[in-house]
Amino acid sequence: MTKGARAALVLGAGIGGFVDGIVIHQLLGWHHMLSGWYPDDLHRNMIGDGLFHLLCLLLVLTGVALLNRAGAVPARVLWGGVLAGWGVFNLVEGVVDHLVLGVHHVRTGPHELAYDLAFLVLGAALVVVGRLVARERVAR
Template sequence: MRWVDRAALVLGLGIGGFVDGIVIHQLLGWHHMLSGWYPLDDVHLMMLGDGLFHLLCLLLVLVGVAMLNRRPPLPNAVLAGGILAGWGVFNLVEGIVDHHVLGVHHVRHGPGELAYDLAFLAAGLVLVVVGVLMSRRASANPPARA
Protein backbone atom coordinates (compact mmCIF):
# COMPACT_ATOMS: atom_id res chain seq x y z
CA MET A 1 0.00 0.00 0.00
CA ARG A 2 1.22 3.49 -0.85
CA TRP A 3 1.92 6.04 1.84
CA VAL A 4 -0.42 8.61 0.30
CA ASP A 5 -2.59 8.81 -2.78
CA ARG A 6 -0.61 10.20 -5.75
CA ALA A 7 -3.43 12.44 -6.99
CA ALA A 8 -3.86 14.02 -3.54
CA LEU A 9 -0.09 14.46 -3.30
CA VAL A 10 0.07 16.31 -6.64
CA LEU A 11 -2.88 18.46 -5.60
CA GLY A 12 -1.07 19.23 -2.33
CA LEU A 13 2.09 20.25 -4.20
CA GLY A 14 0.10 22.88 -6.11
CA ILE A 15 -1.83 24.04 -3.07
CA GLY A 16 1.37 24.30 -1.04
CA GLY A 17 2.92 26.44 -3.76
CA PHE A 18 -0.14 28.68 -3.82
CA VAL A 19 -0.05 29.12 -0.04
CA ASP A 20 3.66 30.00 -0.23
CA GLY A 21 3.16 32.42 -3.11
CA ILE A 22 0.06 34.11 -1.74
CA VAL A 23 1.14 34.38 1.90
CA ILE A 24 4.92 34.84 1.75
CA HIS A 25 5.30 36.56 -1.63
CA GLN A 26 2.17 38.70 -1.77
CA LEU A 27 0.68 39.24 1.70
CA LEU A 28 3.85 39.35 3.80
CA GLY A 29 6.14 40.53 0.99
CA TRP A 30 9.11 38.67 2.49
CA HIS A 31 10.49 37.61 -0.88
CA HIS A 32 9.68 37.06 -4.52
CA MET A 33 10.58 34.06 -6.62
CA LEU A 34 13.73 35.67 -8.05
CA SER A 35 14.60 38.13 -5.27
CA GLY A 36 17.84 36.35 -4.40
CA TRP A 37 19.19 36.70 -7.93
CA TYR A 38 17.89 40.11 -9.05
CA PRO A 39 17.31 43.48 -7.38
CA LEU A 40 13.90 43.94 -5.77
CA ASP A 41 13.43 47.28 -7.51
CA ASP A 42 12.85 45.47 -10.82
CA VAL A 43 9.12 45.11 -10.14
CA HIS A 44 8.35 43.70 -13.60
CA LEU A 45 10.89 40.90 -13.22
CA MET A 46 9.67 40.10 -9.68
CA MET A 47 6.07 39.91 -10.94
CA LEU A 48 7.12 37.78 -13.92
CA GLY A 49 8.96 35.30 -11.68
CA ASP A 50 6.04 35.10 -9.24
CA GLY A 51 3.56 34.77 -12.11
CA LEU A 52 5.46 31.87 -13.66
CA PHE A 53 5.64 30.24 -10.24
CA HIS A 54 1.86 30.62 -9.79
CA LEU A 55 1.30 29.22 -13.28
CA LEU A 56 3.28 26.11 -12.30
CA CYS A 57 1.19 25.83 -9.12
CA LEU A 58 -2.01 26.09 -11.17
CA LEU A 59 -0.81 23.34 -13.51
CA LEU A 60 -0.06 21.08 -10.52
CA VAL A 61 -3.53 21.70 -9.08
CA LEU A 62 -5.17 20.98 -12.46
CA VAL A 63 -3.15 17.77 -12.91
CA GLY A 64 -4.06 16.69 -9.35
CA VAL A 65 -7.76 17.35 -9.99
CA ALA A 66 -7.61 15.45 -13.29
CA MET A 67 -5.91 12.53 -11.54
CA LEU A 68 -8.59 12.54 -8.82
CA ASN A 69 -11.32 12.62 -11.46
CA ARG A 70 -10.01 9.38 -13.03
CA ARG A 71 -10.44 7.31 -9.88
CA PRO A 72 -13.11 6.46 -7.30
CA PRO A 73 -13.62 9.14 -4.64
CA LEU A 74 -11.15 9.10 -1.77
CA PRO A 75 -12.15 9.16 1.89
CA ASN A 76 -11.82 12.72 3.20
CA ALA A 77 -8.96 11.84 5.57
CA VAL A 78 -6.98 10.18 2.75
CA LEU A 79 -7.50 13.22 0.51
CA ALA A 80 -6.60 15.67 3.30
CA GLY A 81 -3.59 13.60 4.33
CA GLY A 82 -2.32 13.48 0.76
CA ILE A 83 -2.79 17.21 0.34
CA LEU A 84 -0.89 17.92 3.59
CA ALA A 85 1.89 15.54 2.55
CA GLY A 86 2.10 17.19 -0.88
CA TRP A 87 2.28 20.64 0.71
CA GLY A 88 5.09 19.37 2.93
CA VAL A 89 6.95 17.88 -0.04
CA PHE A 90 6.61 21.25 -1.78
CA ASN A 91 8.16 23.00 1.25
CA LEU A 92 11.02 20.51 1.47
CA VAL A 93 11.89 20.52 -2.23
CA GLU A 94 11.42 24.26 -2.70
CA GLY A 95 13.27 24.98 0.54
CA ILE A 96 16.26 22.80 -0.27
CA VAL A 97 16.54 23.64 -3.97
CA ASP A 98 15.58 27.33 -4.05
CA HIS A 99 16.78 28.48 -0.63
CA HIS A 100 19.94 26.42 -0.16
CA VAL A 101 21.18 24.94 -3.45
CA LEU A 102 20.33 27.66 -6.00
CA GLY A 103 19.96 30.65 -3.66
CA VAL A 104 17.03 31.93 -5.73
CA HIS A 105 15.60 33.49 -2.58
CA HIS A 106 15.26 32.93 1.16
CA VAL A 107 12.04 32.81 3.15
CA ARG A 108 12.88 36.18 4.65
CA HIS A 109 16.05 38.00 3.62
CA GLY A 110 18.19 39.72 6.22
CA PRO A 111 18.89 38.95 9.87
CA GLY A 112 17.85 35.44 10.82
CA GLU A 113 17.34 34.28 7.23
CA LEU A 114 18.82 30.85 7.99
CA ALA A 115 16.40 30.41 10.91
CA TYR A 116 13.45 31.25 8.63
CA ASP A 117 14.72 28.82 5.99
CA LEU A 118 15.16 26.05 8.55
CA ALA A 119 11.71 26.72 10.05
CA PHE A 120 10.24 26.44 6.53
CA LEU A 121 11.93 23.04 6.12
CA ALA A 122 10.76 21.92 9.58
CA ALA A 123 7.19 22.94 8.74
CA GLY A 124 7.46 20.91 5.54
CA LEU A 125 8.66 17.86 7.45
CA VAL A 126 5.81 18.18 9.96
CA LEU A 127 3.27 18.47 7.12
CA VAL A 128 4.66 15.32 5.44
CA VAL A 129 4.60 13.30 8.67
CA VAL A 130 1.09 14.44 9.66
CA GLY A 131 -0.22 13.91 6.13
CA VAL A 132 1.26 10.43 5.79
CA LEU A 133 0.01 9.36 9.23
CA MET A 134 -3.46 10.75 8.53
CA SER A 135 -3.65 9.07 5.14
CA ARG A 136 -2.30 5.72 6.35
CA ARG A 137 -4.61 5.63 9.37
CA ALA A 138 -7.65 6.36 7.21
CA SER A 139 -6.56 3.78 4.62
CA ALA A 140 -6.04 1.12 7.29
CA ASN A 141 -9.47 1.82 8.85
CA PRO A 142 -11.91 2.43 5.99
CA PRO A 143 -15.37 3.61 7.04
CA ALA A 144 -18.05 0.95 7.28
CA ARG A 145 -20.57 0.94 4.44
CA ALA A 146 -24.25 1.16 5.29
Protein backbone atom coordinates (compact mmCIF):
# COMPACT_ATOMS: atom_id res chain seq x y z
CA MET A 1 0.00 0.00 0.00
CA THR A 2 1.36 3.40 -0.93
CA LYS A 3 1.76 6.32 1.46
CA GLY A 4 -1.02 8.14 -0.38
CA ALA A 5 -3.39 5.20 -0.04
CA ARG A 6 -2.68 4.92 3.70
CA ALA A 7 -3.26 8.66 4.10
CA ALA A 8 -6.57 8.43 2.24
CA LEU A 9 -7.70 5.54 4.48
CA VAL A 10 -6.99 7.56 7.63
CA LEU A 11 -8.74 10.59 6.17
CA GLY A 12 -11.73 8.43 5.18
CA ALA A 13 -12.00 6.94 8.67
CA GLY A 14 -12.19 10.44 10.14
CA ILE A 15 -14.74 11.59 7.57
CA GLY A 16 -16.80 8.45 8.14
CA GLY A 17 -16.80 9.13 11.86
CA PHE A 18 -17.93 12.71 11.27
CA VAL A 19 -20.76 11.55 8.98
CA ASP A 20 -21.85 9.03 11.64
CA GLY A 21 -21.70 11.58 14.45
CA ILE A 22 -23.36 14.41 12.56
CA VAL A 23 -26.11 12.40 10.87
CA ILE A 24 -26.93 9.64 13.39
CA HIS A 25 -26.05 11.37 16.68
CA GLN A 26 -27.07 14.94 15.95
CA LEU A 27 -29.51 15.17 13.03
CA LEU A 28 -31.46 11.93 13.51
CA GLY A 29 -30.89 11.71 17.27
CA TRP A 30 -30.88 7.89 17.16
CA HIS A 31 -28.13 7.54 19.76
CA HIS A 32 -25.24 9.23 21.51
CA MET A 33 -21.79 7.75 21.91
CA LEU A 34 -22.47 6.35 25.37
CA SER A 35 -26.25 5.92 25.25
CA GLY A 36 -26.01 2.14 25.68
CA TRP A 37 -24.19 2.57 28.99
CA TYR A 38 -25.80 5.82 30.20
CA PRO A 39 -29.22 6.03 28.52
CA ASP A 40 -30.56 8.78 30.79
CA ASP A 41 -27.40 10.88 31.31
CA LEU A 42 -27.40 13.53 28.59
CA HIS A 43 -24.34 15.27 30.06
CA ARG A 44 -22.17 12.14 29.85
CA ASN A 45 -23.49 11.42 26.38
CA MET A 46 -22.64 14.92 25.17
CA ILE A 47 -19.11 14.55 26.56
CA GLY A 48 -18.85 11.15 24.86
CA ASP A 49 -20.02 12.66 21.56
CA GLY A 50 -17.54 15.50 21.94
CA LEU A 51 -14.64 13.10 22.58
CA PHE A 52 -15.76 11.01 19.61
CA HIS A 53 -15.78 14.09 17.36
CA LEU A 54 -12.36 15.09 18.70
CA LEU A 55 -11.05 11.66 17.68
CA CYS A 56 -12.59 12.13 14.22
CA LEU A 57 -10.92 15.53 13.92
CA LEU A 58 -7.56 14.02 14.87
CA LEU A 59 -8.01 11.32 12.22
CA VAL A 60 -8.85 13.92 9.56
CA LEU A 61 -5.89 16.12 10.52
CA THR A 62 -3.58 13.10 10.55
CA GLY A 63 -4.88 12.03 7.15
CA VAL A 64 -4.28 15.52 5.73
CA ALA A 65 -0.75 15.60 7.19
CA LEU A 66 -0.02 12.15 5.73
CA LEU A 67 -1.38 13.26 2.35
CA ASN A 68 0.87 16.30 2.47
CA ARG A 69 3.88 14.07 3.12
CA ALA A 70 2.86 11.61 0.40
CA GLY A 71 2.90 14.27 -2.30
CA ALA A 72 0.68 13.99 -5.35
CA VAL A 73 -1.92 11.26 -5.00
CA PRO A 74 -4.05 10.22 -7.99
CA ALA A 75 -7.70 11.20 -7.52
CA ARG A 76 -8.85 7.57 -7.81
CA VAL A 77 -6.48 6.58 -4.97
CA LEU A 78 -7.60 9.50 -2.82
CA TRP A 79 -11.36 9.03 -3.24
CA GLY A 80 -11.18 5.25 -3.28
CA GLY A 81 -9.16 5.37 -0.08
CA VAL A 82 -11.59 7.80 1.53
CA LEU A 83 -14.51 5.47 0.76
CA ALA A 84 -12.60 2.42 1.99
CA GLY A 85 -11.51 4.27 5.14
CA TRP A 86 -15.11 5.24 5.85
CA GLY A 87 -16.05 1.59 5.44
CA VAL A 88 -13.27 0.48 7.79
CA PHE A 89 -14.54 3.01 10.33
CA ASN A 90 -18.06 1.52 10.08
CA LEU A 91 -16.77 -2.03 10.44
CA VAL A 92 -14.56 -1.34 13.45
CA GLU A 93 -17.05 0.95 15.19
CA GLY A 94 -19.93 -1.39 14.38
CA VAL A 95 -18.24 -4.51 15.70
CA VAL A 96 -16.52 -2.97 18.74
CA ASP A 97 -19.06 -0.39 19.92
CA HIS A 98 -22.33 -1.94 18.79
CA LEU A 99 -21.77 -5.68 19.10
CA VAL A 100 -18.90 -6.28 21.56
CA LEU A 101 -19.05 -3.43 24.08
CA GLY A 102 -22.70 -2.39 23.66
CA VAL A 103 -21.71 1.26 24.04
CA HIS A 104 -24.65 2.09 21.81
CA HIS A 105 -26.63 0.71 18.89
CA VAL A 106 -27.36 2.48 15.62
CA ARG A 107 -30.99 2.75 16.65
CA THR A 108 -32.38 1.17 19.79
CA GLY A 109 -35.72 -0.58 19.73
CA PRO A 110 -37.29 -3.71 18.31
CA HIS A 111 -35.04 -3.79 15.21
CA GLU A 112 -31.74 -2.65 16.71
CA LEU A 113 -29.82 -5.71 15.50
CA ALA A 114 -31.05 -5.10 11.95
CA TYR A 115 -29.81 -1.49 12.10
CA ASP A 116 -26.45 -2.63 13.50
CA LEU A 117 -26.08 -5.26 10.78
CA ALA A 118 -27.07 -2.78 8.06
CA PHE A 119 -24.35 -0.44 9.36
CA LEU A 120 -21.83 -3.29 8.97
CA VAL A 121 -23.11 -4.14 5.48
CA LEU A 122 -22.76 -0.48 4.48
CA GLY A 123 -19.21 -0.52 5.85
CA ALA A 124 -18.29 -3.64 3.86
CA ALA A 125 -19.84 -2.15 0.71
CA LEU A 126 -17.86 1.07 1.15
CA VAL A 127 -14.62 -0.93 1.47
CA VAL A 128 -15.39 -2.90 -1.71
CA VAL A 129 -16.41 0.18 -3.71
CA GLY A 130 -13.42 2.13 -2.41
CA ARG A 131 -11.01 -0.61 -3.43
CA LEU A 132 -12.59 -0.79 -6.87
CA VAL A 133 -12.32 2.97 -7.32
CA ALA A 134 -8.69 3.04 -6.12
CA ARG A 135 -7.31 0.17 -8.15
CA GLU A 136 -5.15 0.58 -11.21
CA ARG A 137 -6.91 0.88 -14.52
CA VAL A 138 -5.89 -1.84 -16.94
CA ALA A 139 -4.68 -0.45 -20.27
CA ARG A 140 -6.26 -1.99 -23.36
